[in-house]
Amino acid sequence: MNDKCNSYRGMIPRALLNDLEEGRSQELEQHLAVCAECRAEREQYLETMEQFSTVEDVPVPRHFFVPADARNATFRELFQAVAWPWKLAAAGAFATLLVLVGLGLSAFQFRSEAGVYAFSFGRPIPELDSSAKTEEAIGALRTELRAFVEQTVQAERKVYLATLRAELDRSGRRLTSEQRRFLEVALSDVEVRMNDRIVTAGGAVETRTLRSLDTMYASLQAQRSQDLTFLRTSIAQTARMSEANDRQTQEVLSTLLEVADLQIQKTMN
Amino acid sequence: MDRLSDASWVEASQRGDTAAFNRLVLKWEKPVYNLVLRMLQDPDDAAETTQEIFLRAFRAIRNFRQDANFSTWLYRIAANHCLTRLRKRGHHRSYSLDDEDSRMAIDRQIPQQESHEHQFLLQDAGERVRQALVLLSPDQRLVLDLKFFQEMTFEEIAAVVQVPLSTVKSRLYDGLAVLKQHFSRRRQRIG
Numbered sequence: 001m002n003d004k005c006n007s008y009r010g011m012i013p014r015a016l017l018n019d020l021e022e023g024r025s026q027e028l029e030q031h032l033a034v035c036a037e038c039r040a041e042r043e044q045y046l047e048t049m050e051q052f053s054t055v056e057d058v059p060v061p062r063h064f065f066v067p068a069d070a071r072n073a074t075f076r077e078l079f080q081a082v083a084w085p086w087k088l089a090a091a092g093a094f095a096t097l098l099v100l101v102g103l104g105l106s107a108f109q110f111r112s113e114a115g116v117y118a119f120s121f122g123r124p125i126p127e128l129d130s131s132a133k134t135e136e137a138i139g140a141l142r143t144e145l146r147a148f149v150e151q152t153v154q155a156e157r158k159v160y161l162a163t164l165r166a167e168l169d170r171s172g173r174r175l176t177s178e179q180r181r182f183l184e185v186a187l188s189d190v191e192v193r194m195n196d197r198i199v200t201a202g203g204a205v206e207t208r209t210l211r212s213l214d215t216m217y218a219s220l221q222a223q224r225s226q227d228l229t230f231l232r233t234s235i236a237q238t239a240r241m242s243e244a245n246d247r248q249t250q251e252v253l254s255t256l257l258e259v260a261d262l263q264i265q266k267t268m269n
Numbered sequence: 270m271d272r273l274s275d276a277s278w279v280e281a282s283q284r285g286d287t288a289a290f291n292r293l294v295l296k297w298e299k300p301v302y303n304l305v306l307r308m309l310q311d312p313d314d315a316a317e318t319t320q321e322i323f324l325r326a327f328r329a330i331r332n333f334r335q336d337a338n339f340s341t342w343l344y345r346i347a348a349n350h351c352l353t354r355l356r357k358r359g360h361h362r363s364y365s366l367d368d369e370d371s372r373m374a375i376d377r378q379i380p381q382q383e384s385h386e387h388q389f390l391l392q393d394a395g396e397r398v399r400q401a402l403v404l405l406s407p408d409q410r411l412v413l414d415l416k417f418f419q420e421m422t423f424e425e426i427a428a429v430v431q432v433p434l435s436t437v438k439s440r441l442y443d444g445l446a447v448l449k450q451h452f453s454r455r456r457q458r459i460g
Contacts, residue, residue, distance in 0.1 A: 051452060054398065063294070066291060071328060
């Protein structure tokens with residue numbers, strides 16, 4: 001047997017089943033006429049196919065009629081009948097249903113608001129921020145901020161006034177009552193303006209929360225610095241006036257004493 | 270005529286007429302049962318599977334389009350059911366008689382033919398063929414059965430098995446070569 005025989009042997013069953021083109025079939029016949037081995041091969045195929053012809057259908061052991069209610073398939077039969085993608089989808093749906101039932105039985109709660117997620121098994125979920133709650137929270141924050149600013153400004157005011165009073169006490173020893181009253185008026189005026197400034201600042205916080213605290217404090221600081229400079233100038237001026245008055249008084253007293261001394265000497269002489 | 274009668278029964282079955290479908294059962298149960306028996310090689314299993322095939326066909330007949338051939342559609346259900354059943358049974362391999370291991374495996378599968386030669390001589394020729402079919406893979410067995418026992422054309426077989434024509438032919442010729450070698454070896458042994 002050679003390679004040529006191999007290729008012809010592949011044609012033999014095809015020829016027997018009429019699955020070979022006419023030209024190739026004739027070519028095979030010509031080869032079989034001269035090749036005993038390939039003829040034997042064809043004989044074996046023919047005998048095998050003859051064996052098939054001996055097979056007869058056996059009678060059915062029973063009839064396979066379907067009952068009248070056969071349309072009602074069980075769930076299992078329906079599941080087996082469908083293609084696998086549908087089986088997969090059905091299994092997924094069933095699993096999802098089971099999970100949902102499980103969550104329901106365990107009193108699962110879930111809430112999602114403004115990007116915040118909360119879940120709980122059994123216990124109620126506390127209220128998340130709603131718009132009303134947000135307004136309330138902003139109001140509370142504003143009040144807290146205002147209280148803080150007022151507290152800070154009050155503390156600074158106390159320190160400032162204490163400084164002023166110390167300055168007043170230091171220079172007030174040599175002041176006349178008129179000068180002292182002038183300074184007290186100036187001081188109370190400063191205090192009133194400070195209080196007004198605090199109220200203004202609180203209002204600004206309340207109405208314009210977007211305004212920078214730094215800007216507000218800078219404004220207060222500038223005002224305080226201006227007031228302080230004014231007071232210091234007033235005090236220095238008052239002190240200078242006081243010293244000038246003192247000097248005049250001393251000179252008058254000295255003159256009077258000299259006159260008195262002269263009169264006493266004249267009287268004694 | 271056959272096809273016309275099938276069509277009218279199919280139409281009635283699609284309307285839910287069980288009696289009409291049972292006429293189709295009566296007509297097709299024998300070839301379907303024999304196909305299943307040759308595929309599964311077990312009469313009880315074959316009877317149970319045949320019943321399942323007709324039940325499945327009855328439940329699915331509303332989806333059947335009349336432009337196709339009812340027998341092709343029915344054989345498709347039967348073929349798929351048999352192949353699924355065989356896959357569930359587990360491992361199955363096809364054999365080549367070219368190697369010694371395969372020859373030994375085949376000898377183990379048909380022991381009575383080896384040990385009781387006189388029985389082999391007396392054995393029904395059809396039974397011998399049925400037993401020899403176990404040498405083939407389920408795919409080869411199915412194609413060979415549809416060709417030689419159901420006498421279908423290659424195109425009809427391709428429509429039932431739902432594979433290309435070339436695949437049908439290669440499965441058929443491969444299976445045929447296995448059986449040819451098997452039977453020629455038998456003849457040589459007998460004398």
